[in-house]
Amino acid sequence: MKGKTFIKFFLVFLIAFTLIMIPVLKSVSDFNIFDTEQAGNLTEKLNIGVDANSPLYAEYTGADRINLLMLGVNQGMTDTIMLVSWNLGTNQVDIISVPRDTHYERDGYSGASLKINAIYSQEGLQPLAAAVSDVLCGIPIEYYAIIDYNAIRKVVDGIGGVPMDVPMDMHYEDPYDTPPLVIDLKAGEQILDGDKAIQFLRFRKGYPTGDYGRIEAQQEFMKSAFNQAIKHGIIDSARLVTSNVQSNLTLGMVSKYALNALQLQEDSVSSYICPGEAQYIDGLSFFLQDKEATEEMMRQIYAS
Numbered sequence: 001m002k003g004k005t006f007i008k009f010f011l012v013f014l015i016a017f018t019l020i021m022i023p024v025l026k027s028v029s030d031f032n033i034f035d036t037e038q039a040g041n042l043t044e045k046l047n048i049g050v051d052a053n054s055p056l057y058a059e060y061t062g063a064d065r066i067n068l069l070m071l072g073v074n075q076g077m078t079d080t081i082m083l084v085s086w087n088l089g090t091n092q093v094d095i096i097s098v099p100r101d102t103h104y105e106r107d108g109y110s111g112a113s114l115k116i117n118a119i120y121s122q123e124g125l126q127p128l129a130a131a132v133s134d135v136l137c138g139i140p141i142e143y144y145a146i147i148d149y150n151a152i153r154k155v156v157d158g159i160g161g162v163p164m165d166v167p168m169d170m171h172y173e174d175p176y177d178t179p180p181l182v183i184d185l186k187a188g189e190q191i192l193d194g195d196k197a198i199q200f201l202r203f204r205k206g207y208p209t210g211d212y213g214r215i216e217a218q219q220e221f222m223k224s225a226f227n228q229a230i231k232h233g234i235i236d237s238a239r240l241v242t243s244n245v246q247s248n249l250t251l252g253m254v255s256k257y258a259l260n261a262l263q264l265q266e267d268s269v270s271s272y273i274c275p276g277e278a279q280y281i282d283g284l285s286f287f288l289q290d291k292e293a294t295e296e297m298m299r300q301i302y303a304s
Contacts (some may be wrong), residue, residue, distance in 0.1 A: 051138025076121035099287040151193030
């Protein structure tokens, strides 16, 4: 990030195969909604309150923060799950990635349905938000933003592509995907257009550290996309995003936080990954959360 201002209005962006900025220049009713059946009533807060049994109950209830659930959706599945926590007192933005394969127990479900990314397609936005809150020690969540691949393509092409140093040759094909998925990228510095950006963000097979490596690559994409959007122009980039992002943020909410956003600095944004490790259960690959390490991470975040 360059310069001393973050953006003219509230500007946050989604990592993992997505670019989200939310300078909400108009009411949520003007958004191009792509999945109203899954999301439900878009004008209401999520209203995921602090879990009374949370080990961080005091920290969560006493904090001057707003928390935003950010999702990247593909064919009804959430490929990207993040929680953006903005400390309005210190103007610190913390982005916490929750691996899509995180094991999450649900009554009546088994197998791959126990991956946290299955909740959105099977039960909807509110249950997924409740699960993310539970994973992050009962954190409150008020707002959400959702984007799909078509929106990513439009935003990336609209800002002139995203410069990236692709870390490896990326080759993968899935003829059964809709449409068929073909990933064919060469390693090295290049500018990713919308189609190539989606290939980069969807690639997951070649990282030595698995989903962690993919998330780190997505974080690099996020930083580059943010800088490119600023170069393209804040107003034009804002229009691109607000035309393609589904959210319950409104103009009034953004106006309330605009002054804080104007004061965000270069080092105001920090990224985290929910701690844990990959493990096979009944032949399926899951990410098992380290609950103690997660609690420590959240304490550190809320202490900033």
